[in-house]
Amino acid sequence: MDASTRPPLSAAHLSAIVENSSDAIISIDLDGRIESWNAAAQRIYGWSADEMVGRNVWPLIPEDRRDEEAAILERVRNGDLVSRFETLRLGKGGMEIPVSVTVSPIRNADGLVIGASKIASDLREQYDLRQELLQSQRHFAALAQNIPQLAWMADSKGWIFWYNQRWYDYTGTTLEQTQGWGWRDVHHPDHVDRVAQKVQHSWDTGEPWEDTFPLRGKDGNYRWFLSRAQPMRDKDGKLVLWCGTNTDITEEREANERIRMLMREVNHRARNMLSTIQAIVHRSTKSANPELEASIINRIGALSANLDVLSESSWAGADVTAVVRSQIEHLAEKKAQVTIKGKDGIVFKPAVAEALGLAIHELATNAEKHGSLSVAGGGVIVDWRTESGDDGDMFVLDWTEHGGPEVVPSDHEGFGSIILNRYPRMVMQGMSKVDFARDGLRYTLRAPLARMLANGLDIAGNPVSA
Structure with missing residues (x-):
């Protein structure tokens, strides 16, 4: 039986799908009054269907998002589909809830738009994970950009793809100039071949690297650095990353x-x-x-x-x-x-x-x-x-x-x-x-x-x- 001959789903069947969805599914008329409210909407927002059906949607909308909601309703009236976007909505206690929302126009038998269907996914868990990730990134950036050493990272083959700001401040170079093996340009010609040979041995063997050599600053003068790199491995012991530092030891x-x-x-x-x-x-x-x-x-x-x-x-x-x-x-x-x-x-x-x-x-x-x-x-x-x-x-x-x-x-x-x-x-x-x-x-x-x-x-x- 193909789709053209399959009988349409019953109203009870469609209602069961809506009611058992893990996403909040809400229908509103063109004035913003709520006409239906499924169980997931109650779980996410905290209000029951008895509390919300017949009320305007505005209690769900934060003050600074009201223009956003008005624009959505205007697009729906024009028959437009509002694709998934992330925003904030209010729960029963006034707490802001991060959600992902898709809004579709509802049409009658004549094809006229008579309302909107809103499907909202709860993003609180993903939001918390994202915030933790952002916090970790901020912590890493704060550490990497404020340590006194020049710092860098390379892939498993030794291709350097990241330097901290102190590297750029000291050398006066850009990432495009010094990524990969471009760092050779700021090494002293009397030492660069020795350094390259020794670091290549570590890239090949996975052994920690340490060396001492001069690096040229943006003023053209050389200063001595104690340089180290440690291999980073995954849970299976596979080398995935190198983390290195250059510590200025000229005064020492x-x-x-x-x-x-x-x-x-x-x-x-x-x-x-x-x-x-x-x-x-x-x-x-x-x-x-x-x-x-x-x-x-x-x-x-x-x-x-x-x-x-x-x-x-x-x-x-x-x-x-x-x-x-x-x-x-x-x-x-x-x-x-x-x-x-x-x-x-x-x-x-x-x-x-x-x-x-x-x-x-x-x-x-x-x-x-x-x-x-x-x-x-x-x-x-x-x-x-x-x-x-x-x-x-x-x-x-x-x-x-x-x-x-x-x-x-x-x-x-x-x-x-x-x-x-x-x-x-x-x-x-x-x-x-x-x-x-x-x-x-x-x-x-x-x-x-x-x-x-x-x-x-x-x-x-x-x-x-x-």
């Missing part, structure tokens, strides 16, 4: 350079002072006690070696490997008999590094004079590591001599013993042990790792547990 670099210059000057003067002290010791003893003179001068030299190592990091800390190597330099060709097997990447606080350096110097000097380094076939193994135990992570250093003459314990505690035994307790809160074994002296140092590390980090910047 300049301040650090001034500090480095000052530290170099201080270290230079400190070394000169140590040299002066060595000269004073030499002249004061006048070779009356050559052994004492050499001992004092060598220990001052150990302090100077520590100073050189710490100067490299501006006194932020010293790597254990660098400390050990610096304190065997005075052995000259005999340092070839020393085997270093320690764990790399352990950075100690300056005071700890100084104490360790003096201990290594003392051991090396004794080995050269009396121990395994006093003979051609002897040797030393210096090994250090970290160990986990009930007391937390510990730093353990072993100095093991072999192939030397038989070791004879000293019958008194000299300054060297103080350096080897008391310093670990005072500076490192650790313990030391000296074993005068027949085949060579063995010295072991154990101390809590967390107390010794520079800022609680290893050389790679990774936290080390206490």
